[in-house]
Amino acid sequence: MDSTAGRRPTVKDVARIAGVSQGTVSNALSGMRGVDPETRQRIDQAIATLGYIPNLAARRMRTGRTNTIAVMTSMPAAVSAGSSRLGFLMEIAASAAIHALDYNSALVLVPPVADPAVALRHVAMDGAIVIEPQTDDAFLLLLKRRGVPVVVIGQPASVDLPWVDMHYYRTAEMLLAHLLTQGARRIALIVGTSSRVSHHVTLERYESWMLLEGIPPCVIYVPEADGEDGSYRATLDLLRSNPDIDGIFASIDAFASGVMRALRDMGRAVPSDVRVVTRYNGLRAREERPALTAVDLHLDQIAALATRLLMDLIAGREIERITAGPIPSLVVRGSS
Amino acid sequence: MDSTAGRRPTVKDVARIAGVSQGTVSNALSGMRGVDPETRQRIDQAIATLGYIPNLAARRMRTGRTNTIAVMTSMPAAVSAGSSRLGFLMEIAASAAIHALDYNSALVLVPPVADPAVALRHVAMDGAIVIEPQTDDAFLLLLKRRGVPVVVIGQPASVDLPWVDMHYYRTAEMLLAHLLTQGARRIALIVGTSSRVSHHVTLERYESWMLLEGIPPCVIYVPEADGEDGSYRATLDLLRSNPDIDGIFASIDAFASGVMRALRDMGRAVPSDVRVVTRYNGLRAREERPALTAVDLHLDQIAALATRLLMDLIAGREIERITAGPIPSLVVRGSS
DNA sequence: TGCCTTGAGTAAAACGTTTTAATGCGCGAC
DNA sequence: GTCGCGCATTAAAACGTTTTACTCAAGGCA
Structure with missing residues (x-):
């Protein structure tokens, strides 16, 4: 009778199979502390045979880090989503999602809806990118209350937050x-x-x-x-x-x-x-x-910049309060 | 000396202030079990004064639910992201993000990158929407291994998964x-x-x-x-x-x-x-x-449909294996 | 009255990880 | 020979919730 039947394997199972303690498995996984090469190999072996996948929720609970950032804007959907629901927000989100990966983070897309509190209720994040906030922006207030690090794209009106200048x-x-x-x-x-x-x-x-x-x-x-x-x-x-x-x-x-x-x-x-x-x-x-x-506006570059700044902020590194974004360029078309 | 100094307030703090047990606070919060109206009010009061915000990681760890779904595609970025990085994926993501809210869920946007394993490493989700998978799709394989419920947009080639027909x-x-x-x-x-x-x-x-x-x-x-x-x-x-x-x-x-x-x-x-x-x-x-x-292709409707199906699937409700999406409509323009 | 049910509440367990404090061991320096 | 040090390792604590199993009181019914 396999004691791991039905359950998904945990660190405990890996430890048992590899003949080490949980702590050692954790160290091998995170690389935070030294583990004997021979031991590490046994652990890797155990992980492979069990098909162990870390429980992210447990890890997050313990470390307090979610490896997730969020992108949001308080611009009403009527203008921010617009035709085909694409636009500003999505262009930034797409770029930020890609760059967040460089920092081992996922991106959650917070849609522009009437009630920001509802939109954020189930979002756990290490930090947020807020696009063109208004004075007393509801998202900014919520994030401040939660103590979430924020980088603003465009200039924030009232609060003192780091921002990327869109010129x-x-x-x-x-x-x-x-x-x-x-x-x-x-x-x-x-x-x-x-x-x-x-x-x-x-x-x-x-x-x-x-x-x-x-x-x-x-x-x-x-x-x-x-x-x-x-x-x-x-x-x-x-x-x-x-x-x-x-x-x-x-x-x-x-x-x-x-x-x-x-x-x-x-x-x-x-x-x-x-x-x-x-x-x-x-x-x-x-x-x-x-x-x-x-x-x-070179939103992809702006998003990349904002993502990097946010990651620095989350990591506790000093960042400038104002960062210049790329210089926008005029696209002349038939309408003028 | 306030014992909550420095720390963020927890259920324990709320319970102490309200003069009840943790379990009762939890019941009041989730509404899963009856709580005396008068008691509930005391708890709400305590939550307000403390500024208590539930720790989502802890909740997720305990319940096993993340209230998050993911959207992804294995289409290479060269075609799925395309000019300005907008397109198929983002159009569906935008719509899914909005509809996910109806089910108290957030949406994480998994960008199309070379290595799906890297992209998913830090994504915890209750389910996933996979767009136009290929035969032996890397995302589908990973998700299957993790046991994540999946709804496919477009028809899956090899595996047997519920899908939304795009005609x-x-x-x-x-x-x-x-x-x-x-x-x-x-x-x-x-x-x-x-x-x-x-x-x-x-x-x-x-x-x-x-x-x-x-x-x-x-x-x-x-x-x-x-x-x-x-x-x-x-x-x-x-x-x-x-x-x-x-x-x-x-x-x-x-x-x-x-x-x-x-x-x-x-x-x-x-x-x-x-x-x-x-x-x-x-x-x-x-x-x-x-x-x-x-x-x-009416991708917004397709995304809404897929989101609903996925939520049903996650909730354990029976869903059809094939669901017809909206009928696509021809948009005639100058090129023909 | 005695018995069963219901409803509100509680104490403690459980979730799976990382971190902490402690242990044992080998080794170079004294 | 012993002291001290660094290193790999461990047992146990801790994170903050939800859930479980239990208690108690009130009330309905025979």
Whole structure:
């Protein structure tokens, strides 16, 4: 009668077969302490014959480490998931998952849902990457309460956390410069209502530049949660009240989709009547006809950077509070 | 002197403050057994004052449940991740992550890397969704060894596992019918070399139909790992040896990108000289110029279905071995 | 009244690992 | 010869939950 019948083999079984103690097996497994080569071989042998697989839950409970990081954003699904549910979040997640492997970690994908507490209830993690948090971001508050190390992609508004700079200012500048170069004179900015640094910086750069150019600024605020439709309606209103608009800067790609639809419905040609640019070079920017001029933020590199920083933070190494991400590059397309 | 100083509060602390035993706190938390309303309130009170957060690792160790599912595919990154790293895998992952929440579960994203054993080393899961496995799929073998419940998206080749039917046959039929309707007569099929049911079925339908139409079949095999470049070279060869080709069915979107590049380089116009279609309606299909006719596989619905099935399986409920996914729909674009 | 059931509660065991403190042993230095 | 040291090893503790087996009191029923 095999005493391991039915059960999955444990360290205890391995120890018994190899004729050593549990502790020695553990040492052989982790390599933390010296084990005699001959002993180690016996242990490896036992592991192979038993088909032993470590119980990760027990290991995690004992060590307190989960070898897991999480990626999340409080951007509402209407804009962060968007058409085909792909976008910003997923692009970063894909890259982070690959790079997390280099640090023996798995990545859990926290979907953008209404209640962050629900989303995090069953997520155990050593650290988290939070994308473009808003002021008093629910995810950041929860993570802080739990004491989870965090690296932010984009600039956090209120809290003091390490972050990867996505060059909001420069991005806005590139897009505005491009619109002006292409001949746009009456440029409108469509921006989300939530309090995010990306919005503030974009808005600030827009307003200061318009002032400089002597162009009356025209800013439209749309709640992120209203997504494409909200932007559609706002653009219709905009064009009725300001028919001379000849350039539109949509700060979120879902908004850009609404803008394009509104322009089509109003019979405005793009780019001849109105030039349109947006920030995130995602599915929507590419699929739109004409395709949208946008900015390649190099999210894969940003995610790789954020992952590395987070791992350093978790390991207790000192990291800079601000890390510059790759310089974004303009992708000029038919819409401008 | 507070005895909870430094430590994070545990069930023991909560029990002490509330004046009950650990077991009662656990019962109140899980709702598994009756707890007097008045007692429950005292416990809730204690939890609030202490800021108690359950230790998930301990819970998992005790219950054996991780409240986590994983999504993975053995498709090489060259084709599964593709341009911008988005695509098939991520589209399914995004949807599965959201639906997993309905079952109090988190989703871990297992990236497509060379060594599946490495990718899974630190992943604890109650079940897994495996996308389009190949014959003797490394992920499936590992999962089987671990005894992890699995639901397959697409048809598994060798093993007997529950799966969600993506209608390979019908998909191939739709694309072929479309090419023929559009006037293509010499149709070539570009397919991966790995042994996957999707390839076999597509190939089978292609050959039988070509036989029926009296068209000599022309199949090109490209290793998935060679991705777009491999397809590019294969297409150049194809067009040199078979200059009368007027239709190309690329079974993988990365291959379609290579096809389009080759056609451009050879000076063939799309769609007038050659019509091109592909299967997965991802970023590549949409970004290509002209955009590619493709098939909307409704991956979000498929992922939702697979998630539900997996949860049923984990819960020990009986599930069908085969579940029909949504019927794919043709998305006609400029390339045909 | 006596017996059985039910419901709330408790003390202790159990989950499988890593870590700690202790042990024994061989070996070089004194 | 003995002391001290380093090294491999061990037995037992510890991690924080859930579950088990048990107690006790209250209440229904014959």
